[in-house]
Amino acid sequence: MENKVNSACETCPQFNAKGLKKLGVHTDNIDYVVALAGNPNTGKSTVFNALTGLRQHTGNWPGKTVVRAEGAFEYNDSKFKLVDLPGTYSLLSTSQDEEVARDFILFGKPNVTVIVVDASRLERNLNLVLQILEITDKAVLCLNLMDEAKRNNIKIDERTLSRDLGIPVVPTSARFNEGIPDLIQTISEVASGKIICKPHRIKNVPKKIEDAVEKLSTEIKKQFPTIPNSRWIAFRLLEGDDRILKALRTGEFA
Amino acid sequence: MNKDEIENLITLSSDLRWKIGDDFHDSLAEGIYADASEISSASVSKDNKKKKFRLDAKIDRIVTSKTWGFPIMFLVLALILWITIIGANYPSAMLADVLLDVVHPFLKGLAASIGMPWWLDGFLIDGIYLAVAWVIAVMLPPMAIFFPLFTLLEDFGYLPRVAFNMDYLFKKSGAHGKQALTMSMGFGCNAAGVVATRIIDSPRERLIAIITNNFSLCNGRWPTQILIATIFIGAVVPSSLSTVASMSAVIGIAILGIFFMFLTSWALTKTVLKGEVSTFNLELPPYRPPRVLKTIYTSLIDRTLIVLWRAIVFAAPAGAVIWLISNIYIGNESIAAWTIDSLDSFGFLLGLNGVILLAYIVAIPANEIVIPTILMLTVLVTGVTGGEGAGIMFELDSVNATGDLLRSGGWTLLTAVNLMLFSLLHNPCSTTIYTIYKETNSLKWTTVATVLPVIMGFVVTFLVAQIWRLF
Numbered sequence: 001m002e003n004k005v006n007s008a009c010e011t012c013p014q015f016n017a018k019g020l021k022k023l024g025v026h027t028d029n030i031d032y033v034v035a036l037a038g039n040p041n042t043g044k045s046t047v048f049n050a051l052t053g054l055r056q057h058t059g060n061w062p063g064k065t066v067v068r069a070e071g072a073f074e075y076n077d078s079k080f081k082l083v084d085l086p087g088t089y090s091l092l093s094t095s096q097d098e099e100v101a102r103d104f105i106l107f108g109k110p111n112v113t114v115i116v117v118d119a120s121r122l123e124r125n126l127n128l129v130l131q132i133l134e135i136t137d138k139a140v141l142c143l144n145l146m147d148e149a150k151r152n153n154i155k156i157d158e159r160t161l162s163r164d165l166g167i168p169v170v171p172t173s174a175r176f177n178e179g180i181p182d183l184i185q186t187i188s189e190v191a192s193g194k195i196i197c198k199p200h201r202i203k204n205v206p207k208k209i210e211d212a213v214e215k216l217s218t219e220i221k222k223q224f225p226t227i228p229n230s231r232w233i234a235f236r237l238l239e240g241d242d243r244i245l246k247a248l249r250t251g252e253f254a
Numbered sequence: 255m256n257k258d259e260i261e262n263l264i265t266l267s268s269d270l271r272w273k274i275g276d277d278f279h280d281s282l283a284e285g286i287y288a289d290a291s292e293i294s295s296a297s298v299s300k301d302n303k304k305k306k307f308r309l310d311a312k313i314d315r316i317v318t319s320k321t322w323g324f325p326i327m328f329l330v331l332a333l334i335l336w337i338t339i340i341g342a343n344y345p346s347a348m349l350a351d352v353l354l355d356v357v358h359p360f361l362k363g364l365a366a367s368i369g370m371p372w373w374l375d376g377f378l379i380d381g382i383y384l385a386v387a388w389v390i391a392v393m394l395p396p397m398a399i400f401f402p403l404f405t406l407l408e409d410f411g412y413l414p415r416v417a418f419n420m421d422y423l424f425k426k427s428g429a430h431g432k433q434a435l436t437m438s439m440g441f442g443c444n445a446a447g448v449v450a451t452r453i454i455d456s457p458r459e460r461l462i463a464i465i466t467n468n469f470s471l472c473n474g475r476w477p478t479q480i481l482i483a484t485i486f487i488g489a490v491v492p493s494s495l496s497t498v499a500s501m502s503a504v505i506g507i508a509i510l511g512i513f514f515m516f517l518t519s520w521a522l523t524k525t526v527l528k529g530e531v532s533t534f535n536l537e538l539p540p541y542r543p544p545r546v547l548k549t550i551y552t553s554l555i556d557r558t559l560i561v562l563w564r565a566i567v568f569a570a571p572a573g574a575v576i577w578l579i580s581n582i583y584i585g586n587e588s589i590a591a592w593t594i595d596s597l598d599s600f601g602f603l604l605g606l607n608g609v610i611l612l613a614y615i616v617a618i619p620a621n622e623i624v625i626p627t628i629l630m631l632t633v634l635v636t637g638v639t640g641g642e643g644a645g646i647m648f649e650l651d652s653v654n655a656t657g658d659l660l661r662s663g664g665w666t667l668l669t670a671v672n673l674m675l676f677s678l679l680h681n682p683c684s685t686t687i688y689t690i691y692k693e694t695n696s697l698k699w700t701t702v703a704t705v706l707p708v709i710m711g712f713v714v715t716f717l718v719a720q721i722w723r724l725f
Contacts (some may be wrong), residue, residue: 041539092283120540122298126290148540153301161297175545204288206281212270219263223256237267238278248260 022053023072030081032191038116040087043144046174048084091131111191116142119149133199134232139167147173166198224253323419334403342395353387385573389622397558405553409544427516428523430459440470444686458529465703468682469515471508474621479504485657486670568619605672605719619684632663672715679711
């Protein structure tokens with residue numbers, strides 16, 4: 001039923017009056033930067049292609065995207081630059097591909113981070129989602145591969161998920177272009193501030209760690225009052241992350 | 255912000271780090287998993303009553319099984335090659351008809367009508383144009399079939415299974431399991447295979463994958479293998495078996511290439527590239543029905559045309575060189591004839607001849623032009639008529655005529671076998687060499703990747719020739 005309504009809307013001339021323009025590689029004069037993050041092989045490049053009209057090579061094997069791809073689209077008079085990041089399972093270790101993704105989300109300061117997840121493997125994918133939500137508070141969850149989830153008889157209550165994560169959730173099947181218009185609309189609303197996210201912060205942390213994090217985080221906020229992710233930086237400092245120490249000293253967070 | 259306060263902050267963090275102990279990383283990871291589990295159990299529901307037949311798991315049990323894994327892999331490879339070889343024949347012949355028999359005479363006529371001097375006309379039309387036309391006729395059809403087939407397999411999700419099957423062998427040879435993926439890409443184009451090594455994190459293992467990619471027989475070399483096997487290997491068995499014999503010879507060379515790839519990887523790990531094999535986790539993704547039309551479209555645009563364009567860019571100057579060395583004379587002999595004479599004795603040691611060696615020098619830019627160059631040079635030194643004149647590449651009408659010409663140039667079964675071996679074991683084409691340089695940024699490793707296979711080719715063909723002549 002839902003699909004039918006969707007497709008009828010999409011064919012209506014009123015839909016997207018000022019509409020979507022796929023701009024390919026033309027990334028000049030952009031208004032917003034959007035990052036595409038997610039586990040390997042969840043269809044990030046497919047979403048990227050659907051949004052930009054580019055033909056970034058896609059393949060059904062993890063680790064296919066080896067270079068950071070950039071493209072652009074225009075929606076309702078705003079220009080968006082889209083950055084396709086290498087797929088990672090986590091941002092907690094320090095392997096190279098994870099660093100590329102982590103550095104871009106942290107230092108590249110994208111206006112919106114779209115986290116692409118495999119709907120049939122939500123629990124495992126949430127590991128990365130929760131880490132990203134510690135770093136940024138402007139995110140959209142793209143619940144991709146819905147067709148496969150349906151085939152595996154998996155149902156996801158998107159409202160509950162959205163409430164628990166504190167960010168908008170958009171179900172898609174990017175391979176078949178389903179849900180893409182909805183995704184674009186949501187991205188633009190988060191970018192413009194029409195949707196305010198209240199991202200979930202990691203809860204199940206032992207008391208002594210939580211206290212240490214709280215203490216550090218307060219200090220960090222004193223130094224960098226505008227920083228959205230003092231808690232995550234505290235996590236990294238407790239881990240002894242050299243890259244973060246360096247960034248503190250050079251003032252990259254300011 | 256203030257420098258001292260930042261330092262205080264860092265001191266505070268290391269104090270706290272000390273206090274909470276070293277189970278921090280694990281506690282945080284556990285915390286995240288606990289949150290993830292709570293969130294997903296609140297919103298995900300699975301209908302277990304309708305538990306479906308798990309096709310994925312069933313297929314995986316077969317294609318990654320110890321017994322069937324490898325036979326299925328070779329069967330899939332053989333099937334793709336077979337479709338490529340058979341399917342490429344007709345369009346290849348058609349393209350050759352148009353580009354060589356229609357457009358070429360037309361261009362010649364045009365040049366004559368505007369009074370173009372013979373040397374400019376020869377240089378441009380018989381040299382550059384013909385080399386480019388040949389590369390398109392020989393290379394485009396197999397690529398246009400092989401790449402989409404390969405991409406379909408990739409979209410379906412078979413490649414990670416190949417990596418899974420071969421992981422054990424790679425580990426044994428000290429290389430990274432993902433090298434199975436880059437090796438497979440190399441069967442299409444070594445340059446593409448070299449770029450694909452970016453998926454390998456460890457620089458040591460990535461270098462091994464780059465250096466050994468050349469042992470995957472590429473699209474430019476398949477036609478050489480097939481033609482020579484058909485003429486010489488197919489001829490030594492009864493005609494009813496000749497197709498099977500020549501096909502097996504070609505697949506045998508491909509498997510020999512895989513063997514050399516493992517051998518070289520192993521030797522590199524034991525000598526200059528020592529180190530631990532890194533572990534990696536390889537997710538076996540679900541099989542996905544490929545979107546056939548879209549895949550064919552994108553692989554034609556993104557792979558076939560780009561690779562073809564690069565080959566053309568390098569083939570054009572090679573065509574010019576072939577024409578020049580056949581038409582510039584030192585004394586009574588052209589440079590080509592003179593070089594062939596001086597290479598002949600070394601060629602004999604390797605069971606090859608001067609013509610083949612010169613052809614491989616001229617054809618460094620593109621393996622596709624090896625056979626036409628050999629034929630042209632053979633005409634030049636034997637004085638057999640059949641071609642169109644000095645420095646003009648041509649294609650003989652039938653496989654038989656090609657065989658006759660080569661035999662009159664002194665070719666034997668040994669020459670053919672060693673040519674097939676040398677085609678597998680020689681320097682990568684210049685496109686690949688350039689790509690290796692761009693990826694490694696090192697002159698040293700580019701040189702190793704270039705020279706190592708040639709040395710191996712010399713050694714192997716020399717040994718085969720000496721042993722052959724003993725009997």
